[in-house]
Amino acid sequence: MKATFYVAIAMAIGLIVLLGYFLHLDLLANLRVVLLEWAVILSAVALLVGTANLFYVHWRKFTTTQPNGFYSAVLIISFVITLGVVGWFGPTHAYSMWIFNNIQVPIEGSLMALLTVLLAFAGVGLFRRKPNLMSIIFIGTAVLILFATGPLFGINLPGISELRAWIAQVPAVAGARGILLGVALGTIATGLRVLMGADRPYGG
Amino acid sequence: MSIADLVGAILGFIFTLLVFSYIIGDNPLFRLAIHIFIGVAAGFATIMAVNNVLVPRLLIPLLDGSRAERILALVPMVLGWLLLTKISPRLSPLGNLPVAFLVGVGAAAAVGGAVTGTLFPQAYASINLFDLQSAGAIDTSLGLKLVNGVIILIGTIATLAYFHFGVSSRAQQPSQVQVWLEGLGQVGQAFIAITLGFIFAGIYSAAMVALIERLYFLVNFVKPLLLPLFPSS
Amino acid sequence: MGEIFCPMCGKSNPAESEVCQFCQARLVPLVFSPAESEPPEAIPEEMPSSIDAAPTGESDWLLGLRSDEPIPSEESLADVEAGGLEDGNLPSDETHISADDVPDWLARLPGESPQEAEAEPLSDWLKEETGETEQPPSKPVEVSDWLSHPLPDEGQVESSESESELAPGEFPSWLEAIRPVKDEPQTVSVRGTPERIESAGPLAGLSGVLPAEPDHVRPRKSPTYPLELRVSANQRIHVDLLQGLIESEGRAQPLPQRRGISSQHVLRWTIACVLWGALIWSVITGKQEAPLPAYTEETAEVNRLISQLPGEARVLLAFDYEPGLSAEMDAAATAVVDHLMLRGAYLTLVSTSPTGPILAERFIMKTQSSHHYTSGVNYVNLGYIPGGAMGLLSFVENPQRTLPYTLDTVAAWESEAHAGLPALQGVQHLNDFELLMVIVDDPDLARAWVEQVQPQLNEPDTLTSLVMVTSAQVEPVMRPYFEANPRQVHGFVFGLRGGAAYAQLTGRGELPRTYWGPYGFGLVVAALLILIGGLVLSSVSLLARSPQIKGEANQ
């Protein structure tokens, strides 16, 4: 009985929000705005639940002296310090900006920089892993665009910029559009399954 | 450069090297850096959620909003408390109501967003390629626009056809339609490979700029320390 | 002349004989008179005293009955317990048949006396029957129960013969080995007492007849069967092996340890050394000066739109990218925002990601410090719009209700209560801004901005333009919005290439100029690495696989 109650809640709420996309009735529009407002607030509360889960997992790892428990302690300390400084002084204060500019941005930038090696390594090994026509076209296009994007030591290969622009405007757009239309169909099917109660990720 | 900036630069320098050491292999220094990073990122995200959502949209209306605002804010407050019970495995079933609420809104947003935000705009854009009247106004050569339009149309349809899942049950002698579908799917695969290859090059470019920015930071940090050693350069 | 069968050897004797002429076993029970009987041996303590004391009121006939059953002596019980059937201590009467007592006529008979049966090995056919291997002489042969029964009458001879042909039931060695050593229950076994033979009435001569009067029930502990099997060393090994197998199933197997250094590691290090070495050299020497790229149509459109902005224009600037891509996005947007600030535009900063507002502050401090823009005066930071695309929709429909305060929780909008901040003077809706600029790194987020903002821009007599500064990976997804008719996005700057082209147009923007040289050099080196590396690796694997392919072709 409880499960059907949750299914009814999800269906009713979902139906109101979905109809709000297509029907512009004042009552429906206002109801939809209020429901969205509550959903945004609950999303923020869910973020706090997630943070509690993150804290609990690492706390257990540290207190039960599992291997690598030291790193969990480091994570908890850095989390508490950041929470204290940014919470007390505000996110745009000099101290908060100091933490952001000297810890978060350098590390995220470095992780992104690692992709130059990881993606090149994947590109080199792709044809060996999947020796088929699709891999050849994929690698060929990627290498051509890399050559055409930056300056070629000042050499201006005739037509390479125009070829790059054409690939960007025609075949790449066609493929992207087809993939996006397919993804949209899959999204509609999945959403409708949840709205009709066939899929119930809640109520566990 | 103030002391805080100097300490900050040293910290940034060390963290950059620790993360770059991952290329050699997963090592304790890399683990130390990413665990500090996860803690800092979680701290910022938590404060932003509280400052930008919970305070202005829940607490302020509850504390000094109008009567209507207070009543409206009571419902998310109760649902919020119920959702917090998900932290404890024992009380967790109490939080199923707000979760069902979120899933209902999420599913509707997915369907509504897909239809109005992707399906129709992309289909409409494919049709608009052949709006030759307006093409004349922007003095693009008509022939080239038409050829490009036809190629984009074929590419879009072939890509969409490639994802077709159903196959005829008579696998031994596939019907004519199946053979034709197979061919169209091959064309679609080529277009998918070009699109993903182009995006792959775009991601690689972004990573390259990130690497160059980090290298400039490292070099500019080390250069003043080494300059006294090479007065001539 | 009737006959009577000896209960011990089963042979027939004349009805009137009291003792078996073959094995001297008594055929007729002894008649007991109180004067002659011996006092009963010490009854085991566990026997409840109530039985000894013979409950009062018990009638004489009962006592007489009880006296008929010979109470086994302590020793024989012990024999039974210790020896068990296996050791040949067959429970029998007090008399024990010794070799001397066997009469000659019996010795000549083809049948065997128990002793000879023990000594003589089993005949061959019997071995096949029982499938038994050569048994060591010490192995006891158990006399099956059915043998001990009295032989039936003349009429049943045929069946008896067939029974005599039946090999005495004998346990095979493997069954013998796993029979419990001490499996008899600790208590006195009822089997120890010889069965009564009816001497009167219609059932005369039959044994094992259920007594009319109920037996008295002795309280006994339930038989416990200790399971210590007699197992040979070989079988012990097998049992241990089996046990090990079963236990190992329950234990999680450690995954195979990854080999220290593999060819993958070497390939990865080679790529890193070549690529990063080239870039470090380029960054240090600064030798890679290269001409900035020519501007493209979509970039020129952005320049045109900003150049046409009126003085003190209101501009909405969205910072929707992750800190990881801040290098590319800062380089792409520096020249454009610099141009905006040159025009004296008032900026309103928003974001749909939690780190966006702080990235915006960092961008203005780091790349635009020369313009001395101050928060709350020249620009206002409204913070982060939660809820992704849905939150964006509510912001587009009603910005004041969605973001009422700045990041520092100051009331931002103009209302009766407060004057609001200069950057938002006269702004109520999205189309009150002269320009919307979105700096975004994700294709889905970029599309969400276009889809949500579209209705506002299509309002009649709206002069608001939408331009985007995006990462290079977003180009194929967003370009169609520029080429649509009417244009949904009025101008684009794609990645560092677009940023460098814009810097070429304005003649300003230090960051893109600095990065452009090493960027081009790095991309070429990477492209060559992927191309050459891929070809080499594929040909190596093809060569390695060709013998295998040839081998399959020959089969």
Next chain:
Amino acid sequence: MNQLELIGLVFVIVFFGLMLTLAILSRTRPVRQFREIQAFTRLRHAVGLAVEAGNRLHLSIGRGNLIGPQSAVAFVGLTVLDRIARSTMVSDRPPVVTSGEGAISVLSQDSLRGASRAIGAEFDPLRGRLTGLTPFSYVAGTLPVIYDEDVGANLFIGSFGSELALMNEAGERAGSLTLAGTDNLSGQAVLYATAEEPLIGEETYASGAYLGAGAMHIASLRAQDISRWVIISLILLGALLKLIGVL
């Protein structure tokens, strides 16, 4: 309601009706065959290995915002989690689930709890984890799970960006199978090059049907196929009418 919104509403209602009809028909008619997707074949094999050989399965369901279009691919990840948890929960090494958004991590714990209750296994709250609150910190927090917890196969099904390359590459270094699918185009470009078994575009949304999650999943996949050809016909017709100037 303008013309486009009316067409949108009609399309959703027709799609919904199609799904219901096909689901009801599938009870009486033989089930239609689907083309083989190599990734799902290897996934079923990996699930079998997880039960017999005790390899742990690691499922990561991304960082998409639950109240946005990215919620659909998160629901697909939760469906795959439910299917896998039911068969591998009793193995020596039960599955571990990571995610990068608060609401999705709450749903992943619910799915694990529901699966444990369905097969009578004990639920361990540590199996469903949030590893980071921003995209890159989520990936950085997932790397130790891939390396340290004897993972035999990694499944990344959800909303990911280009940072997905770090997780795929870590899976390869750890010597485990990586199977990945996402709705984001940047994520798809990266996973095509780095994942052993990539799911491109719409294939990610077919996970439920290929893993036997129920008749409605098969019906919705067939409804997608039918509406695919309806959209292709509308585009062709519209282009023709636009070319001759009618539209």
